[in-house]
Each structure stands twice: as structure tokens, then as C-alpha cells.
């Protein structure tokens with residue numbers, strides 16, 4: 001059933017908000033459970049749509065799973081299928097992550113070629129090129145990638161761009177391949193490092209995660225593990241900006257790994273937001289007086305994360321002067337701008353740069369989420385706009401923000417859910 005959020009604006013938010021486990025760390029971890037048959041326990045797993053979708057695919061392959069509170073138990077002892085169904089794969093791009101583990105552990109995989117999404121074409125040529133270099137035979141048949149290999153062979157792979165899921169796919173493929181695989185120009189995101197930690201715990205011989213080059217020496221077999229998921233840095237960044245939106249807000253964001261958020265935290269300070277560490281993993285954000293405009297240029301980690309640029313754009317509509325956001329990862333990640341402008345923002349998009357003139361009061365309006373982070377941005381805009389904002393396509397927000405209504409209501413937000 002389709003639902004909409006009715007958000008009452010300008011209510012001061014006070015209290016603590018806890019960050020859940022990282023969706024983009026859980027998704028590759030779910031695929032990695034195919035590398036060794038057995039029982040896995042993943043702690044701090046966020047119950048969000050993307051995770052349930054990946055788990056439905058895993059179940060379709062023959063696995064079993066169940067949640068006990070925030071602990072996810074997965075059993076991959078009876079995998080009997082290597083074909084990912086279109087109706088599930090088409091809902092989530094991360095389904096491409098099943099390629100590496102399936103072909104490495106079972107010698108074959110059939111995965112629908114993921115559609116592009118609103119933010120860009122999002123091809124998977126780096127994934128295909130790397131697996132082909134490792135000796136896999138890849139064919140496209142009726143929209144599905146059919147990947148076959150008796151035994152993947154380790155080799156040197158240079159990624160044209162440090163792609164997160166391409167790095168993760170090739171890491172998983174290499175863990176059971178013959179010989180050594182070297183992945184150059186690898187992604188360094190914390191979620192990639194987390195996958196490396198999980199694979200190492202499973203017995204993989206893997207070095208260099210978090211650096212430009214990752215070295216993996218294939219093993220004959222791996223073993224199942226229990227592991228705790230890292231906190232979600234994008235959810236944390238979203239709630240830090242939330243706390244910065246209104247001067248009356250007093251928000252403490254808990255379960256934050258500051259080392260994952262260096263550039264966003266520096267940007268918040270540049271904008272004039274006070275960042276106060278309450279303890280090792282809790283941060284109080286405080287807005288005092290006018291906000292400074294700034295320049296944001298998105299880049300692979302540890303640069304400014306593309307997933308937070310829509311969120312920061314909302315804050316920058318309240319800054320005094322001209323701000324610039326240049327998006328270097330995805331060619332179409334400014335769709336949220338047109339919705340913000342309908343609320344009264346003054347943002348122009350020229351090629352890959354959004355030029356924001358602030359401050360502009362935001363007026364509560366009916367708006368539509370175009371992708372996960374755009375939806376989160378519109379949510380934040382509604383919380384700092386006057387009157388009421390109605391958000392449509394809210395299932396996109398629920399893909400990556402666990403219990404967002406409960407969490408924000410606890411801070412004093414006035415949000416109602418209505419069935420359309």
C-alpha cells in the first residue's frame with residue numbers, strides 16, 4: 001500500500017537519536033555468506049527495505065534467515081540455486097553483489113543486469129571486466145548476465161574508477177580463486193574495509209583493504225562467522241545535518257564513528273555549526289546565528305560522500321550567500337533540486353554543479369522523493385519549512401533509514417503516515 005508522510009515544519013527537535021548499522025555494509029555481507037556454507041550471525045543489522053530485498057534473494061537461492069531483535073541469523077548450508085530473480089534484482093542495484101560470491105563458490109551465477117536508477121546509468125562494466133580477467137565466461141542472455149567459471153584465477157585488476165561494489169564483488173570472487181588477485185585503484189569506503197574484515201574472519205587471505213591496492217590470495221575454503229555491522233555513516237551524516245537545521249534544535253547523534261565522517265564534519269564546521277563530542281561515539285550539533293555558504297565537491301572516500309550532498313544542500317539553502325555543490329560520481333543526482341525549488345529554495349543546476357543562493361525560507365509543500373537520499377533531503381526540508389510538507393514515494397526513504405519516523409518523533413518531530 002502506498003503511503004505518504006505528513007511533516008509539520010519548524011518544530012524544535014531535542015534529544016538523542018541513535019544511528020543503526022550500515023545498510024551498505026550489510027548488503028555485501030549478505031552476499032559473502034554464500035562463500036562458505038554454514039550459520040552466520042550478523043549483529044546490528046538495520047531492518048530496512050534494501051536489506052529485506054537482499055535477504056529475499058538469498059532465500060530464493062536456498063538460504064534461510066531469521067531476525068532475533070537486531071541480530072540476523074543466516075543459514076547457507078542448503079544453497080540450491082545460482083539464479084537471482086528479476087523481480088527482486090530489479091528492486092535493488094546491490095543484487096549485482098551476488099555475482100562475485102556465486103561464481104567463486106559455485107562456478108556460475110545468473111544475475112539480471114541491474115537497471116540504471118534515477119541518479120545515473122550506473123553500469124557494471126568494471127565488475128564484468130574484472131571477472132573476465134579472472135577467467136569467467138560472461139554472456140548477456142535475455143537481460144541476465146550468465147557468468148560461468150570452473151575455477152577463477154587470481155590476476156591483477158586495475159579499476160578505471162574506485163567503484164565500491166565493483167571492489168566488493170572482486171574481493172569476494174578472489175577469496176576462493178586460484179592464486180593471488182591484486183585490485184588496484186580499489187575503493188576505500190568503510191563498508192569495503194568492513195567486508196575485508198568479515199572475509200578475513202572467514203579465513204580469507206586479504207590485505208590492503210582501505211588502501212589503493214588490495215591483495216587477496218585465494219583459499220580452498222572459508223568458514224562462516226559472527227560479526228557486528230559498523231554504524232551507518234550516511235545515516236549519521238543525515239542526522240547531524242538535521243540537528244543543524246534550526247537554532248532551537250538540540251540533537252545528540254549517538255553511535256557515530258567520527259573517523260568515517262571527517263569531511264562532512266569539517267564542512268559542518270566551515271558552515272558555522274558547532275560540533276561537540278559528548279563521548280567517544282556521541283556528537284551534539286548546534287547551530288548559532290547565520291550559516292556560512294561553502295563549496296562541496298563529491299569524491300570517493302575519504303572525499304565528501306555523494307550520498308550526503310542532497311542532505312547538505314538543504315542546509316545550504318539556509319546559508320547566507322552562494323554555495324556550490326559539484327557532483328562527480330553520478331551524472332543525475334540533482335533531481336531533488338526541483339522539489340526543493342518548489343518549496344522556495346533558489347538552486348540552479350549547471351552541468352555537474354548546483355548553485356545555491358541562500359538564505360531562502362522554505363514553504364511546506366507536496367513533494368516527491370526521487371531516490372533514497374533525495375527523499376531524506378526532502379524530509380529534512382519539511383522539518384525546517386513552515387506549515388506542512390507531504391512527502392510521496394516514502395518507500396524510497398525506508399530503503400535506507402531504519403525506524404526514521406520513530407527516531408524523529410522521539411526528538412519531538414510531528415510526522416503522520418497516511419495511506420494514499
Ligand code: EPZ
Nearest residue numbers: 024094122123124125126127161163164165307329330372
Ligand atoms: C555504492 O554504489 C553505494 N551503494 C552508493 O550508495 C554510493 O552512492 C556509491 O557507492 C558511491 O559511494 C552500495 O554500496 C550498495 P560505484 P555503487 O560503483 O557501488 C561508475 C545509497 O544511497 N561505475 O562506486 O553502485 C558509476 O556509474 C547508494 O546507499 C562504472 O562506470 O557506486 C559511478 O559513476 C546510492 N562502472 C561511479 O563509478 C562500474 O562497473 C561510482 O559508482 C561501476 C561503477
